Amino acid sequence: MSAHPRTTPSRRLFLGAAAATSMTLAADLAWGAGPAHAADAAYVMGYFTESPDGAGTDYGLHLAVSTDSLTWMPLNQNNPVVTPTAGAGGLRDPFIMRKRDGTFVVLATDLKGTDWGYNSQYIHVWDSTDLRTFTNYRRPHLHTMATHSWAPEAFWDASRGQYALLYSAVNSSGHNVLMVNYTSDFTTVSAPQVFFDPGYDVIDGDMAVGVNGANYLYFKSSSTGGLVGARSTSLNPGSFTPFSTSVAHGGTEAPTLVKSLTSNTWYLWGDTYTPNGVFYAWRSTDLAAGTWTPVDQRLYTHPVNAKHCTIAPVTTGEYGNLVARWGAPAWNRLKSYNHPDRYVRHAAFAARIDTYPFDPYTDSQWRLVPGLADSAGVSFQSVNYPTRYLRHYDYQLRLDAVDGTAAYAQDATFHRVAGLADSSWASFRSHNNPTRYIRHSGYALRIDPVATATDRADATFSVGY
Structure with missing residues (x-):
């Protein structure tokens, strides 16, 4: 999301990992996904679009693909592939995840534009077998609080045998915290719980699960104006403690943590709102250290006008099918x-x-x-x-x-x-x-x-x- 009077909601960016021919279950779970797919060798990005004067603004789901996770090709001429038909009639902060059955689920904030007073208790959800068709559109009801449900994403919690559905909301504390509901089908959800509240505004939670016995949560911190990490040896609500240095380039939000599939490098992506809609990346070879080095901007290019992105690994066949279905751009x-x-x-x-x-x-x-x-x-x-x-x-x-x-x-x-x-x-x-x-x-x-x-x-x- 773009700048907001209280804080700045947002979503995750594109994956900073290279293509690979194999993947361990632990690495797969770090993306909140399902079982390992040995053939995963490319990537799909989901995003919405905004431009300074609105000429390139669209609040539907856009897709791009990459073979190296750094250089992205928008599909469908950078037009949306699906747009919500209920709620606000638009989306922000999409999240794509491959579920444990091998199919995909798409989550998104129920909000069109920047009407920050539109406090939806719902999120948008679609199922998809291939990201070429989107079915079973629904809007699960996450809570009854007089607040929003921003930037939803999910990860698999093996100890519960369910998906954890993470999002930002203002609870009784009076500031944004990260809430969690548990679900098996992204239709019926458990009662909400506070997942993470350090005592100040936090939004945009992004998880890396099961990394050398620890779990990592990165978020946008109102205290620092940048991206900060917390960690825990469990996935229990309330168990995470901030530990990392803050990274930012201007006002930065929408963290995405990704482990390279071909090296020991971790990437942390951030989306800036000052200036609006510019992506930056940092890297580290030691996630536990909590320190990051900027990545040269020459090494990555995101789709034009892309905002608050999500990435999921796909197979070479799925990559080809996406390009065949939606088409490559007619321009450069x-x-x-x-x-x-x-x-x-x-x-x-x-x-x-x-x-x-x-x-x-x-x-x-x-x-x-x-x-x-x-x-x-x-x-x-x-x-x-x-x-x-x-x-x-x-x-x-x-x-x-x-x-x-x-x-x-x-x-x-x-x-x-x-x-x-x-x-x-x-x-x-x-x-x-x-x-x-x-x-x-x-x-x-x-x-x-x-x-x-x-x-x-x-x-x-x-x-x-």
């Missing part, structure tokens, strides 16, 4: 190598790199089509001005309408090569000025010769979504 975004918080966009038809997020967000979406002057090259067609392409004029890049001339076609054609600063990225050489490359200078895009390390970094971009 380009991220700057040495300013990875900035993306290539047009503004007043001038090309530049600007800090994400911004509206219109479609200014940063491009169709990479065969070069207008040479089909072996590439031209950049604007998504929101499809009759216009990026072209250079007096060495400056701008968005001009096609005029049918050979000069225009050549000015608008570039050749993609290995990134000059990092070969896993990309650089773009001018077709008719082959000693010059697209680079940013003072955040404006132009074509220039490349000679120095700074030039090479300025001329290097990632092509993603």
Whole structure:
């Protein structure tokens, strides 16, 4: 969720683990999921969308997929795949979990937009066998308090033989605490209990269960403004004690704890609300230490406008089926190598790199089509001005309408090569000025010769979504 007068509700972010061919039950339980699936090798993300001026805002369930858990491809052209039909008619803070029978359950906050006075005692729930169809939509009633039920998620409590359904609510303490109900079917739930109350506002609980004999709960703390961890040797309500250092980048919420499937690395993701909707990640090789190191922003890219995300591992077959059902994007975004918080966009038809997020967000979406002057090259067609392409004029890049001339076609054609600063990225050489490359200078895009390390970094971009 976005900023709120009392506190800032939210949800978890994308998974910071790499693909793997095997998974232990303990690691699987750390995600709150069911039995191990040896074939899990990819990831699905669920989220809703918001953008600064509302152009990219939608309160339905969106999906993205990844093979490495870091670089994400939105599905269905970043449009929702299902939207609630009851309650507020919208959702926030979705959570996807594979249940112990191998199917999925989707949970979400019953809230559309930022009407923080809408205190729903219910949450949205769907069942799904494959995340291509969503069935048995329902809204279980969690409590009778005059408060909300924010950011629900679940984990398996083996000692009870039930799922624990965790969410944020204001109880008799007068501040947000983490509540829990127990359920076997996400339809009938037990009476609510206080799961965690350190004496100040806490929201967005996220669990890692059964890690070297301990259980970990990370949450957004109003006391620090960041993400803090608590731990316990049991899963009993009231047993968790805060222990970690707080991490934040601006105002940070929506923690997600994930263990890499291929190393001893743990990732902690956070979603910021100052600025709105930017994701950051930290890493640690010792969860018990409670200290974290920032992850380089070059290493991860989340879907445009994504907010408060959830991740579940999926098989290679499920990944392929999701892409086949919902489709890959018809557009790309380009991220700057040495300013990875900035993306290539047009503004007043001038090309530049600007800090994400911004509206219109479609200014940063491009169709990479065969070069207008040479089909072996590439031209950049604007998504929101499809009759216009990026072209250079007096060495400056701008968005001009096609005029049918050979000069225009050549000015608008570039050749993609290995990134000059990092070969896993990309650089773009001018077709008719082959000693010059697209680079940013003072955040404006132009074509220039490349000679120095700074030039090479300025001329290097990632092509993603």
